[in-house]
Amino acid sequence: MSLGIIGQAAGLFAVTNIDDILILALFFARGAGHRGSARRIVLGQYLGFAAILAVAVAAAFGATFLPESAIPYLGLLPLVLGLKAAWQAWNSHREGGGDEEKAQTEEGGPSPLEVAAVTFANGGDNIGVYVPVFATAGIGAMSVYAVVFLVLVAVWCLAGRYFATRPVIAKVLTRWGHILLPLVLIAIGLLILIEGGAFA
Structure with a gap:
């Protein structure tokens, strides 16, 4: 049974x-190229996913920290971060790239809170899937789910880093990443807002 739950x-x-x-x-x-950035990204991913897990577990026990009507508005987080990243990329392009390089040297890449905010917002719909599963699973099975999820967050981080460091992909991301990241974040934000009915 445990193996079945793990699967x-x-x-x-x-x-x-x-x-x-x-x-x-x-x-x-x-x-x-920024020292400690991988650690900050992993920390942010864990913070964001731990928040998703905490809200889902609480909701499974009947506590509602995040009303269902508020979930679509989580799309504002990646949307704002995407617009901010787009503004920085545009400013950097206009001024010759010096400011972006300086900012990245100072910040060391994305902060844990940035990553956590995007992870949490992007996982807003996950909460709706996890709650009924957790509510019917019982405490023992729910604990197994939580442990497996947290282990797989590390696997996801390794996979993300693996893809980012493959020569062909790394070349594309190095050249276009400053454009792709804002576009992806803005698209995720709009998708969450639209699918959640925030504009209805």
């Missing part, structure tokens, strides 16, 4: 978080 947990995580690998690859590409 179900792994499958559920993979299906609900497949898009995170692309976002992580973009974050790792943005942090390339």
